[in-house]
Amino acid sequence: MLRVRFAPSPTGFLHIGSARTFIFNWLYARRNGGTMILRIDDTDVGRNTEASLQSIYEGLHWLELGWDEEYRQSERLGLHKQVAAAIFEKGIAYRDFTPADTGEGDRDRGEGAWLFHAEMRNLSREESDRRAEAGEPFALRFRVPRGQERIVQFTDAVYGEQAKSTADIEDFALLRSDGLPTYHLASCADDADLRISHVVRGQDHLSNTFKHVLIFDAAGFPPPQFAHLPLLVAPDGTKLSKRRHGPVVSVTTYRDAGFLPHAFVNFLCLLGWSPKDDRERMDRQELMDAFSFEGINRSNAVVNFKEDDPFDPKALWLNAEHIRALAIEDLADRLLPFAEAAGLRARREKMIRVTPLIRERIKLLRDVATVADFFFVDELPPYDQAELAPDKGDAALAERVLQHACKVLSEIPFEHDSLEGTLRAAAKEMGIKTGQMFQPVRVAVCGRKNAPPLFATLEVLGRETCLKRIGEAIRKLADS
RNA sequence: GGCGCUAUCGUCUAACGGUUAGGACGGAGCCCUCUCAAGGCUCAAAUACGGGUUCGAUUCCCGUUAGCGCUACCA
Numbered sequence: 024m025l026r027v028r029f030a031p032s033p034t035g036f037l038h039i040g041s042a043r044t045f046i047f048n049w050l051y052a053r054r055n056g057g058t059m060i061l062r063i064d065d066t067d068v069g070r071n072t073e074a075s076l077q078s079i080y081e082g083l084h085w086l087e088l089g090w091d092e093e094y095r096q097s098e099r100l101g102l103h104k105q106v107a108a109a110i111f112e113k114g115i116a117y118r119d120f121t122p123a124d125t126g127e128g129d130r131d132r133g134e135g136a137w138l139f140h141a142e143m144r145n146l147s148r149e150e151s152d153r154r155a156e157a158g159e160p161f162a163l164r165f166r167v168p169r170g171q172e173r174i175v176q177f178t179d180a181v182y183g184e185q186a187k188s189t190a191d192i193e194d195f196a197l198l199r200s201d202g203l204p205t206y207h208l209a210s211c212a213d214d215a216d217l218r219i220s221h222v223v224r225g226q227d228h229l230s231n232t233f234k235h236v237l238i239f240d241a242a243g244f245p246p247p248q249f250a251h252l253p254l255l256v257a258p259d260g261t262k263l264s265k266r267r268h269g270p271v272v273s274v275t276t277y278r279d280a281g282f283l284p285h286a287f288v289n290f291l292c293l294l295g296w297s298p299k300d301d302r303e304r305m306d307r308q309e310l311m312d313a314f315s316f317e318g319i320n321r322s323n324a325v326v327n328f329k330e331d332d333p334f335d336p337k338a339l340w341l342n343a344e345h346i347r348a349l350a351i352e353d354l355a356d357r358l359l360p361f362a363e364a365a366g367l368r369a370r371r372e373k374m375i376r377v378t379p380l381i382r383e384r385i386k387l388l389r390d391v392a393t394v395a396d397f398f399f400v401d402e403l404p405p406y407d408q409a410e411l412a413p414d415k416g417d418a419a420l421a422e423r424v425l426q427h428a429c430k431v432l433s434e435i436p437f438e439h440d441s442l443e444g445t446l447r448a449a450a451k452e453m454g455i456k457t458g459q460m461f462q463p464v465r466v467a468v469c470g471r472k473n474a475p476p477l478f479a480t481l482e483v484l485g486r487e488t489c490l491k492r493i494g495e496a497i498r499k500l501a502d503s
Numbered sequence: 504g505g506c507g508c509u510a511u512c513g514u515c516u517a518a519c520g521g522u523u524a525g526g527a528c529g530g531a532g533c534c535c536u537c538u539c540a541a542g543g544c545u546c547a548a549a550u551a552c553g554g555g556u557u558c559g560a561u562u563c564c565c566g567u568u569a570g571c572g573c574u575a576c577c578a
């Protein structure tokens with residue numbers, strides 16, 4: 024039975040790197056009919072926050088992926104301690120009464136790395152029991168095989184054969200002096216207990232995996248299959264972090280800007296994984312069908328954001344691609360809340376008519392506020408009247424164009440083809456180019472030069488609004 | 504410092520040891536066109552460096568350099 028898990032620790036908002044780890048786990052599970060497990064790794068009580076837990080759920084729900092089972096590590100402390108005790112009883116762990124390292128310390132920089140406190144590792148069981156009973160605090164450490172060197176090895180589904188000498192592995196802690204399990208112990212105990220078959224996680228854990236193999240071995244559990252993922256890094260090559268890179272690393276930032284969850288998932292998948300057939304835009308089913316560990320590469324991927332633009336241009340492009348692939352009504356419904364948030368009074372019926380006009384002009388859902396605002400306001404925001412002047416023309420021409428437009432537009436059916444025919448004829452009649460005819464009308468009606476196609480826009484806006492706005496433009500021109 | 508991992512256009516990436524080193528984003532240009540987009544076409548842009556192995560290395564091996572990760576009683 025294939026079982027995978029995503030195990031975030033609630034010490035910050037849902038990070039896009041974590042989201043990608045979740046996605047790859049999910050894809051692997053769904054692809055192979057396995058079970059997806061969400062395990063909240065909250066053993067670090069000091070750093071856990073409720074807000075962060077909410078952020079994780081919020082982000083995960085937005086992705087619309089879901090999971091089959093859910094656990095809370097803090098509720099499984101008994102299991103962890105039991106596994107620790109079992110290892111201790113086998114003599115593969117020992118109590119270390121050395122006070123916790125406070126930080127700076129002169130901790131042995133220079134020659135090699137610290138491996139263990141000899142006095143503690145060699146403490147007799149009697150002495151150890153006596154001190155423990157007397158209430159002296161201690162950490163429980165794994166007794167990494169010394170004496171003759173041993174090679175710890177495993178095969179990573181992405182990075183291949185991995186080997187490391189026990190001479191390079193320190194006696195890491197299993198339990199802290201407050202009795203709580205460390206990440207290594209809790210993670211392995213839970214993975215074994217939950218019968219996780221594949222551990223798919225960030226490459227930052229690749230070197231920890233040797234310790235994990237040791238733990239599984241000591242506890243008598245068969246180790247799962249491991250698959251490590253290359254990391255997501257900032258343009259400067261450093262690991263993405265909340266402190267250094269701010270909101271760009273938070274999943275909710277993407278949601279709030281108007282990314283489609285499917286587009287976001289698509290983008291994240293392309294970072295460190297490839298279907299190897301040049302496909303870029305892929306829907307959920309395609310991703311599921313194409314996913315495999317062979318497609319994952321081994322070098323870190325840069326999320327290409329900038330100071331002034333938090334989003335990777337490729338993410339933006341992919342989002343635009345997904346937006347264009349959406350059915351009109353679906354897109355309109357997704358646009359509505361963004362229009363509302365921007366203070367636009369948008370009704371669904373109207374939005375459905377506007378959507379076809381803007382869907383090729385927006386990259387983010389929130390762009391509806393800047394691209395389609397004029398469809399939903401009573402009063403056009405102020406604009407520079409110089410914009411009304413057509414190419415190779417002046418304010419006087421603009422005024423004549425608008426007067427004429429006003430006249431012809433009040434007499435015809437307000438529908439695309441008749442609007443086009445009428446305005447083209449008007450241009451001819453006035454002896455000017457069509458562009459010179461259209462632009463003043465466009466600016467008068469939209470309040471700007473760059474807008475969706477004119478005739479469809481006029482049709483959606485309706486005769487009353489158009490004539491009113493053209494009238495206002497004429498007045499502006501006359502006033503100056 | 505020790506150990507581990509990695510190295511193809513600016514970025515994401517493709518290439519059973521044999522390709523004019525491919526695609527995409529972004530950039531430039533052209534076309535289309537009522538503006539802006541979208542779309543089509545074109546261009547610039549990469550195998551980190553040095554040694555091997557081989558008839559032939561982006562590809563395999565070694566070294567150098569660089570980056571990243573781990574080296575906590577964080578995860």
